Amino acid sequence: MAAVQETIEQVRRIDVEQYKYGFVTDVESDKAPKGLSEDIVRFISQKKNEPEWMLEWRLEAYRRWLTMREPDWARVNYPKIDYQDLYYYAAPKKKKELASLDEVDPEILKTYEKLGIPLREQELLAGVVRPEGERRIAVDAVFDSVSVATTFQKELKDAGVIFMPISEALREYPELVRKYLGSVVPASDNYFATLNSAVFSDGSFVYVPEGVRCPMELSTYFRINEKNTGQFERTLIIADKGAYVSYLEGCTAPQRDENQLHAAVVELVAMDDAEIKYSTVQNWYPGNAEGVGGIYNFVTKRGDCRGDNSKISWTQVETGSAITWKYPSCILRGDNSSGEFYSIAISNGHQQVDSGTKMIHLGKNTSSRIVSKGISAGRSQNTYRGLVSAHRKAKGARNFTACDSLLIGDQCGAHTVPYMEAKNPTAVFEHEATTSKISEDVLFYCVQRGLSQEEAVGLVVNGFVKDVLQQLPMEFAVEAQKLISISLEGSVG
């Protein structure tokens, strides 16, 4: 058998059966009745003790959503979703309000432990001498619809940084949330974002005040556990003038035969001279080898470079989900602002990925950079969809785009759909694209040196995505590198 053929076989056999986050946690949960209605929206808002305006905002979104049509322009196929057959709210049952992490259901803590997410900050802090320079990461863990724990709250507070579940922020800092919520992704933005606006249950809120450099990486870890439950989280991050924050997002879900819907909204706001770095390692359950089950990941992520000299950088490693529909974007409003999008999208089995970015140049001398690495294996389809546009007044807009696709096997597809529109004659847009097949000769060279076929594919792919991996914070890069190998070969990480 030819080497590449062998790889294809291997990939086909192992693919998603190797999903190691597929376990289910046994916790009792509080659920709203199935289906979607104004009453459900009210139920969610009430559960969260939200201010009246928030309920109104949700209801308006809900009514709007009823008039909208599900988009069908992406290169993805899936059976029609029955929105009345989903649960819109599920929370692990708890006996009383949690006063500390000790009161979190031990089953949930175990889940995060299994996932390698350190929630027990007290253990981390317990007098253990840390190696010089080791960074700490504050974690917000979202389990189904609610946030179960946020670590390092006090230390962050001392620095003036607000990092908490958005449901809590709505109670503690309602005016701050109100000022920014929906200011980047309006409630009416698109079908899934509008749905999210109506029913979002939790997510993270971050506010970094003027001149503050957030003292540690912030991270949210999303986990869908319940069956038939949609997850609609909402993240809002604001970096005020001159502030800096690096935020990491990770996600997994148990292995189930039904498809699960994940429709998140992430909004970023960077004021004058502020910088936000947002990194994602997405590893939702992709479905099994026959394409049954898996997460539908329909996500709206957008950053607004609202201030002059502001910068927003998206880095994503997408390995999971049955279907991915996701275009983290930047609105370059402030003069001299810049946006970046670094992406690794891996598809295997029957996965379908339609992902890319939009860079909207509005201010003067704005710049953007797009580096996309798509890897398709198995019978998957992987599409890069990008839009770069310069407004009439966007004098001196610059963009550089590089899209590289790597094919493993001959039953998968890679597609590149770049749109460019420059309404200002001074705009300079550069675009490069390549598509290549993984080389049998290169694999043999590696195997001759002692690497297994799987290790060889992992090595070549990791080389292919190196430019993007380098953008990730160190700890994440290592994790991502392992994940890439696992999702392609099933070699035990």
Add this chain to the structure above:
Amino acid sequence: MTALLEIRDLKAEVAGRQILNGLSLTVNKGEIHAIMGPNGAGKSTLSYVLAGKPGYEITGGEVLLNGEDLFAMAADERAAKGLFLAFQYPLEIPGVATLTFLRAALNAQRRKRGEEELSSPDLMKRVRELSKKLGIDPDMLRRPLNVGFSGGEKKRNETLQMALLEPLLCVLDETDSGLDIDALKVVANGVNQLRAPERGMIVITHYQRLLDYIVPDVVHVLAAGRIVETGGKDLALQLEATGYAQYQGEAA
């Protein structure tokens, strides 16, 4: 004493065409064998068949490496058992630093042999020592493997890999091709440093020139998929004068 490599009446096909036609060859530990022959004789095919490249079908004969059936082992196992092929055209791997590749290869072999992996600092130390010995600029270790390397650098890199992996049997396919005389001397010097009582080498070359610098114990002529003549190192000199025309008629 068991021979290091024992090839008996080997027949092999590629793309439905028989290329090796009953080739026999024995290499003992400590020996260097040169295989010379006209273009298209099947020299590279022999090296690929030994290394286990996909697409080559064995249709007859057997090969023993240290007494073990070579064809019962997968290509990566053969490497772990000490078979090393220095490629005529070493391949490029963008984004993978040479050092990363060396680490991956060595540790993959060690795992397969049930040995402990070499730690990064130990590996670094070892690679630096070898680079120095082989006259390799340490800067090369950070560059992506073979990407943008000159012909000489690529071949030197093959030598470095060979030195690090410490194989028992080295097969060098046209190591001299594409090298000027200075580069050739450097590479040959590297290869000579790897001569060892435990190690055997097969040096494949079209030209006699390389054998001035890597002096073989035995010289074979491979034509039309078989060894048609075997002699001492002066056979190479003789061939230099006469050419391969006399063997072209050898039928399959």
